[in-house]
Amino acid sequence: MLRAAITNGTYKVGDLLPTEQELCALHDISRHTARDALRLLSEAGLVTRKRRAGTIVTAPAEPAVFVQPLGGFQDLLQYARDAQLKIMTYGPAPEDGLAQAMGLDTAGWWELRGQRGTGPKAVGVTRVLIRADCVPERAEIQAHPTIADAIEARFGIVATRIDQQITAMVLDAPLAQLLGTEPGAAALRTRRLYHDEQNNLFLASETAHPADRFVYSQSFTRERGD
Amino acid sequence: MLRAAITNGTYKVGDLLPTEQELCALHDISRHTARDALRLLSEAGLVTRKRRAGTIVTAPAEPAVFVQPLGGFQDLLQYARDAQLKIMTYGPAPEDGLAQAMGLDTAGWWELRGQRGTGPKAVGVTRVLIRADCVPERAEIQAHPTIADAIEARFGIVATRIDQQITAMVLDAPLAQLLGTEPGAAALRTRRLYHDEQNNLFLASETAHPADRFVYSQSFTRERGD
DNA sequence: AGTGAGATTATGTCCGGACAATTGGTGGGC
DNA sequence: GCCCACCAATTGTCCGGACATAATCTCACT
Structure with a gap:
């Protein structure tokens, strides 16, 4: 869903994604699951993660x-x-x-x-x-x-x-x-x-x-x- | 270390890597950590993981x-x-x-x-x-x-x-x-x-x-x- | 010998928690 | 106004556990 949100422009390059805790609360999942999602985005090169700073969109998502x-x-x-x-x-x-x-x-x-x-x-x-x-x-x-x-x-x-x-x-x-x-x-x-x-x-x-x-x-x- | 073991020939293509539980016991780590290690190898395309079958080396590791x-x-x-x-x-x-x-x-x-x-x-x-x-x-x-x-x-x-x-x-x-x-x-x-x-x-x-x-x-x- | 049901055993996917490391923010002192 | 110590927030890295899923193996049965 995050990937789709990036693709359709809900999150633009430079935007901050919700933090892991926010994702937990939003979708009622554990932090582990939220991390996995963000990890996938990070590995795909769509976002960059930094401590304290958060998760920043660095590239627009191309639909798979x-x-x-x-x-x-x-x-x-x-x-x-x-x-x-x-x-x-x-x-x-x-x-x-x-x-x-x-x-x-x-x-x-x-x-x-x-x-x-x-x-x-x-x-x-x-x-x-x-x-x-x-x-x-x-x-x-x-x-x-x-x-x-x-x-x-x-x-x-x-x-x-x-x-x-x-x-x-x-x-x-x-x-x-x-x-x-x-x-x-x-x-x-x-x-x-x-x-x-x-x-x-x-x-x-x-x-x-x-x-x-x-x-x-x-x-x-x-x-x-x- | 697994990557190095694959690179230096300890594990050859076709070999089975230790299971997650074996890795836990061998290196005194949690299954989560062992999984992370195997996941990295899998994402690098070095191994293929299948349920029940285990983790098989599919490609020789090139030193990074x-x-x-x-x-x-x-x-x-x-x-x-x-x-x-x-x-x-x-x-x-x-x-x-x-x-x-x-x-x-x-x-x-x-x-x-x-x-x-x-x-x-x-x-x-x-x-x-x-x-x-x-x-x-x-x-x-x-x-x-x-x-x-x-x-x-x-x-x-x-x-x-x-x-x-x-x-x-x-x-x-x-x-x-x-x-x-x-x-x-x-x-x-x-x-x-x-x-x-x-x-x-x-x-x-x-x-x-x-x-x-x-x-x-x-x-x-x-x-x-x- | 072949088949199929069931047990077994890996990995896959979740949950929950704890602490470390980094870094941006804040506020006090000079 | 500048600098520095401190705080807080966020991600990184671990631990432990539970159950789902898939594929192999076993074995009884035909």
């Missing part, structure tokens, strides 16, 4: 990203099923055709949640968050044709841009509330970008609010002019 | 080397003085002329210890070990002309080979006994190589025993034929 061979979105879904992760969406359900193209089963899997964000970019955007009870140390999905290949096979269109990643993250308070879980819970954030100019198809992962530094969601949408 | 801006030997001495480190030698005292050239004060600073090693290479070799109560995280000696420059200026000779490094290490039992301290104590090992063929001057850092994987000493000697 697992980039390598994650396969397509279907793989991700399958992985989520195997790992008994919870798949949730918020925003409207994706169009059937699009959902089918993405290999999504709109029945059962989808728990529609309240639309988050009201900005223009949120219109028509469906977001997917796969919630994990534990964050896997390493995603073990086999390398495999990307979702772009599947789209190309079914629709005959070609994605001109591909960008995929999966991130293990810790939910902060507002998002946790939105998703009906507790702050500090682990979540897998998926992100993919596909853009086909020819068919004006735009499949993008975006943040609900520009103010959010995180990209929490997997989005399926079309260009606004569509 | 501080290579960068260490300056010359005088700087090192000054640093040792400032940091109130203990400077010890064993073997015969260096010749006055050579010692002067090296900027060494043969009076006071030198605590002659027993000659270690009987091999031919040990003849006439004086070794210096700078002992530290704590291992500095980073040597903070200013960059500065190397000792080779000083030699050149005073003797008009040119070192044809320069190799300098300083290593923070932990004393194992035999060396600790030799130096009259306790196993596990911290020490700074210095190493420099200078060779001037023109004047047949050879200033080298060598290990006392070829079997020793460590180079513990700073040596000042002349070629055997000298």
Whole structure:
């Protein structure tokens, strides 16, 4: 949670983190546990600790990203099923055709949640968050044709841009509330970008609010002019 | 000490380290402390820990080397003085002329210890070990002309080979006994190589025993034929 | 011989406490 | 105003204990 707080700007470079005792009181943990958390941050080079002075943020946190061979979105879904992760969406359900193209089963899997964000970019955007009870140390999905290949096979269109990643993250308070879980819970954030100019198809992962530094969601949408 | 044991081959890749409880009993420490030690090794990638299986050595330890801006030997001495480190030698005292050239004060600073090693290479070799109560995280000696420059200026000779490094290490039992301290104590090992063929001057850092994987000493000697 | 349940034994993750070391802050004396 | 002694706060390093978790081992059973 501290790492997330640093990442999203709650604590900026130069700020002082709560002392160990404060963390104990805040989260009802022992000093030992608080120390472990701060130690991890220190080892990651995000903070510097000095006696008497406290713990100072020295570098902005980069979200931990697992980039390598994650396969397509279907793989991700399958992985989520195997790992008994919870798949949730918020925003409207994706169009059937699009959902089918993405290999999504709109029945059962989808728990529609309240639309988050009201900005223009949120219109028509469906977001997917796969919630994990534990964050896997390493995603073990086999390398495999990307979702772009599947789209190309079914629709005959070609994605001109591909960008995929999966991130293990810790939910902060507002998002946790939105998703009906507790702050500090682990979540897998998926992100993919596909853009086909020819068919004006735009499949993008975006943040609900520009103010959010995180990209929490997997989005399926079309260009606004569509 | 475990790290040193891995480095010097006491534990080889694939070997099992003592369990936490065994370490507790061996060194009369709490499990927490033993865990910390093993955790450091694990974070350094030297060992892999698995439940029930134990702690397995997965990579040979490279001695931690501080290579960068260490300056010359005088700087090192000054640093040792400032940091109130203990400077010890064993073997015969260096010749006055050579010692002067090296900027060494043969009076006071030198605590002659027993000659270690009987091999031919040990003849006439004086070794210096700078002992530290704590291992500095980073040597903070200013960059500065190397000792080779000083030699050149005073003797008009040119070192044809320069190799300098300083290593923070932990004393194992035999060396600790030799130096009259306790196993596990911290020490700074210095190493420099200078060779001037023109004047047949050879200033080298060598290990006392070829079997020793460590180079513990700073040596000042002349070629055997000298 | 193979299988599976259970015991065993490591490590992983917590709790609680004590004291040391460092260093910023404070206040008194000059 | 400056300096120095002292205090207090914070992290660093230990101790001790409890239980969870995972993986190996054992052994009865088929």
